[in-house]
Amino acid sequence: MQNTLLPPASAGVGQQPTSRPVNTVELECKRICVIRCLRAVTCNVAMQFLLLTLFLLFVNFSVWHPINWIVQTFRLILSIYTWLCITPLIAIVIIYGIYLGKSYLNERQMYRNRFMTIYKTTLPKCLFYTLHFLIGILTTWFYSRFLSDDYHTLFLSRSECSTDSYKLSSSQICVNEKYLLISLYGSLIAIWYCWKKDPSSESCEFPIIHQSKYLRIRAFLYSVLWTTLIQVFVPVMVSHVFYSLIGRLPFQWFLRRLLSVEFVLNGNVHVYDIKLLIITWILITHILSNLHLMAFLFQAFLTQPKVFPIEAGSLSDNVFNKQQVNEVTLVQALANSKVPIVRQLAALDLYTLSEYGDLYKRRQQIFALSIPGGHPYNWNALSSQCMSLINAFNSELRTAVNNLKNLPQIKLNNNVLPNQAKYMQPFSSNLQAMPVPEFRSSTPTSATEMADKIRNRQYNESCGIRNMLTPMAPTDNEQLLSPIKPISDPCARFNQTMCILQDKIQSVKTIIFNMPGIRFLFGENEMAQLHALLTISKADEIGWMVQGLSTIAVHSLHEDRYGVVQMNLPEIITTLLQLRESINQLPPSLFNVNTVSPYLRSFQSKPSGAILLRNAVKRSLYNICITFNEYLSELVTNQNDLRILQNYIDFLEA
Incomplete structure (x- = not known):
C-alpha cells in the first residue's frame, strides 16, 4: 500500500508547501477565555438596562400614583426612543469591555525604569482615559434625556440669558449651566476612576471563598451602590458649594480661552439648588458604580472555577463525544504560557481536587497506573509540570533577591x-594576592x-x-x-x-x-522585578500548586494504593524548603499591608502576594510534617532540613 504521508523532499514541483501545524491546546485555551469575556460583555450590557431602570424608578417616583409610576417607567424603558439613545452608550461599553478583557488576559509586564514604563504604557492609558471620558459624557447625556428641560439642553436661546439690563450680542452663545455642570462632573469622576484604578494594568483577583456568579454579582451590586453613595456625597456637596460661590467666573473664562468662543452661562446654579445637588449625586454614584461593576463582572466570569480532565478521553470516548477530543487536560493547562488566566484556573482546579473529600474519584485518576504497562503517567506528568513551574519561580525569585542584595554600596549620586569606586570593591576569594611593594630608602637620591x-x-x-625582579614604581623625584x-x-x-x-x-x-531628571527617568527600580513576581495573581497560582501537591501527598498515605506519590515526596519537601528560604530573604516592606491605599483596600479582599505565598508554603509544610511525622527521617537526609521540619512538628514556626 502506498504511503500518503510523503516527506517534503518528495513533494511535486507544483504542490503547495505544508502549512504550519495549529496548536489546538492554545486555541482551546483562548476559546475558553473568549467565551467568558463575551458573557461578561453581555452581562455588562444587561447591567446598563438594570441601572437605567433603577434611575427611572427614582426620577419618576410618585407616592399618590404607584401603578402609573411603575407603568410609566417600563414604558420608557421599552420605547424606541430609549433604545436609540442608549445605543452610543452600549457601543462604548462593548469597546471598553473588549479592551478591559484584553488587559485582564495579558500577563503583567515588568519595566526596569520609568522611561520604559512611560513609553510602553502611555498609549494604553490614553486609550482607557478616552474611553472613561466617553462613558462619563455619554452617561450624563443619556440620563439627562429623562430629566426636565433645565438638564437635557446644552445651548439655550438668547432670551433665556438676556435680562433687562444685559442683552446678548450676535457673537455670544448662551449655554445651559446645569447641563454643563453635570457633564463636567460625570467626565471628571470617570477620569478619576481611571487614574485611581488604572484598568490597563489590572489583573484578575480570585476570591478567597468561591461562590456562584449570581451570588457574587448580587452581593457586589448591593455593596458597591451603597459604598459609592456614601463616598461621593461629601465631595459632591463641597464641589457644588465651591462652584456656586466662586467657581462660575473662572470656569466661564476658561471656556472662552479654550474654545475661543464667547460663552455666556445662564447663571441658574445656586447654593440652595437641592434638586441639582441630588441629581449630580445620583449621576456620579451611577457612573462610579457602573465602572466598578464592569470591572467586577469580568473578574467574576474569568475567575469562575473550571474542571479540567486529568487525562484525555479514550478512543471509545472520542467516537461518541467529539467535544472531548479538543478538551484541555489539567497538565496541558498548567503548561500553557500564552494565556495566564487558564494556567491560574488549572492551579485552582488542582488545589480544589486535592482539598475536598468528595473528589476522591478524580484523585484516584492521578494515582492510577497505565494499562498496559503499569506506569504512573498521570502523576509523573502532573508532578513534573508543577515542580518545574515552582522551581522556575523560585529561581527567578532568588535572582531578584540576589540582585537586590548585590547592589553597590557606593551610590552614583x-x-x-x-x-x-572600582578600587574600593571588596576582595574576592579567587583573586590573586597583590605583590608586596618594596620599601624605599627615605634618604634622597642624588641627580647623578x-x-x-x-x-x-x-x-x-x-x-x-627583562627585569627578573618585581619592578618598583618610580618615585616622584624620578618622574x-x-x-x-x-x-x-x-x-x-x-x-x-x-x-x-x-x-x-x-x-x-x-x-x-546624576542629574535629577535623568536619574528619575532612567534610574533602574531595584524592586520592580520582585513586585512583578509577587503579584496577587502569581502568588495565587504558585500557592495553589504548592498546596495542591502537598495535599495530594497527604491524601496519598491512605488513597494511593500503588505508592506512586512516595517516590517524589522527598523532592516535594526539598522544593518547599527552598521556596521557604527564598521567601524569608524577601524585604520586610513586601509584607506590609498598609502599602495598599484605603480606597483600593475597600474593594480588595486579599493581602499582598508575598503574604499569600508565605502562608501557602507554611500551610503546606505543616500538612506534610503532621502527616509524615514518623517517616521524615527516612524522607529527608539533610540534617539542617530536618531541624527546620522539626519546628513545624513542634508547632514553633509562626
Whole structure:
C-alpha cells in the first residue's frame, strides 16, 4: 500500500508547501477565555438596562400614583426612543469591555525604569482615559434625556440669558449651566476612576471563598451602590458649594480661552439648588458604580472555577463525544504560557481536587497506573509540570533577591566616580594576592644616581632585557627629573590610552546620570522585578500548586494504593524548603499591608502576594510534617532540613 504521508523532499514541483501545524491546546485555551469575556460583555450590557431602570424608578417616583409610576417607567424603558439613545452608550461599553478583557488576559509586564514604563504604557492609558471620558459624557447625556428641560439642553436661546439690563450680542452663545455642570462632573469622576484604578494594568483577583456568579454579582451590586453613595456625597456637596460661590467666573473664562468662543452661562446654579445637588449625586454614584461593576463582572466570569480532565478521553470516548477530543487536560493547562488566566484556573482546579473529600474519584485518576504497562503517567506528568513551574519561580525569585542584595554600596549620586569606586570593591576569594611593594630608602637620591638608573633602564628596554625582579614604581623625584619617558610597547600604550578614554566616558555618563531628571527617568527600580513576581495573581497560582501537591501527598498515605506519590515526596519537601528560604530573604516592606491605599483596600479582599505565598508554603509544610511525622527521617537526609521540619512538628514556626 502506498504511503500518503510523503516527506517534503518528495513533494511535486507544483504542490503547495505544508502549512504550519495549529496548536489546538492554545486555541482551546483562548476559546475558553473568549467565551467568558463575551458573557461578561453581555452581562455588562444587561447591567446598563438594570441601572437605567433603577434611575427611572427614582426620577419618576410618585407616592399618590404607584401603578402609573411603575407603568410609566417600563414604558420608557421599552420605547424606541430609549433604545436609540442608549445605543452610543452600549457601543462604548462593548469597546471598553473588549479592551478591559484584553488587559485582564495579558500577563503583567515588568519595566526596569520609568522611561520604559512611560513609553510602553502611555498609549494604553490614553486609550482607557478616552474611553472613561466617553462613558462619563455619554452617561450624563443619556440620563439627562429623562430629566426636565433645565438638564437635557446644552445651548439655550438668547432670551433665556438676556435680562433687562444685559442683552446678548450676535457673537455670544448662551449655554445651559446645569447641563454643563453635570457633564463636567460625570467626565471628571470617570477620569478619576481611571487614574485611581488604572484598568490597563489590572489583573484578575480570585476570591478567597468561591461562590456562584449570581451570588457574587448580587452581593457586589448591593455593596458597591451603597459604598459609592456614601463616598461621593461629601465631595459632591463641597464641589457644588465651591462652584456656586466662586467657581462660575473662572470656569466661564476658561471656556472662552479654550474654545475661543464667547460663552455666556445662564447663571441658574445656586447654593440652595437641592434638586441639582441630588441629581449630580445620583449621576456620579451611577457612573462610579457602573465602572466598578464592569470591572467586577469580568473578574467574576474569568475567575469562575473550571474542571479540567486529568487525562484525555479514550478512543471509545472520542467516537461518541467529539467535544472531548479538543478538551484541555489539567497538565496541558498548567503548561500553557500564552494565556495566564487558564494556567491560574488549572492551579485552582488542582488545589480544589486535592482539598475536598468528595473528589476522591478524580484523585484516584492521578494515582492510577497505565494499562498496559503499569506506569504512573498521570502523576509523573502532573508532578513534573508543577515542580518545574515552582522551581522556575523560585529561581527567578532568588535572582531578584540576589540582585537586590548585590547592589553597590557606593551610590552614583555621591562624589565617588566609577574609576575610583572600582578600587574600593571588596576582595574576592579567587583573586590573586597583590605583590608586596618594596620599601624605599627615605634618604634622597642624588641627580647623578637617578640619571644612571634611568639610562640603564632605557638601555635594558631597548635591548629587550627583562627585569627578573618585581619592578618598583618610580618615585616622584624620578618622574620629575626624567628627561626621557620610558619606551613601552605600542599595543600596551594603546590599551592604556583606551582605558583612560573609557574612564573619562564613564565619568561623563555618571555626571549626566546624576542629574535629577535623568536619574528619575532612567534610574533602574531595584524592586520592580520582585513586585512583578509577587503579584496577587502569581502568588495565587504558585500557592495553589504548592498546596495542591502537598495535599495530594497527604491524601496519598491512605488513597494511593500503588505508592506512586512516595517516590517524589522527598523532592516535594526539598522544593518547599527552598521556596521557604527564598521567601524569608524577601524585604520586610513586601509584607506590609498598609502599602495598599484605603480606597483600593475597600474593594480588595486579599493581602499582598508575598503574604499569600508565605502562608501557602507554611500551610503546606505543616500538612506534610503532621502527616509524615514518623517517616521524615527516612524522607529527608539533610540534617539542617530536618531541624527546620522539626519546628513545624513542634508547632514553633509562626
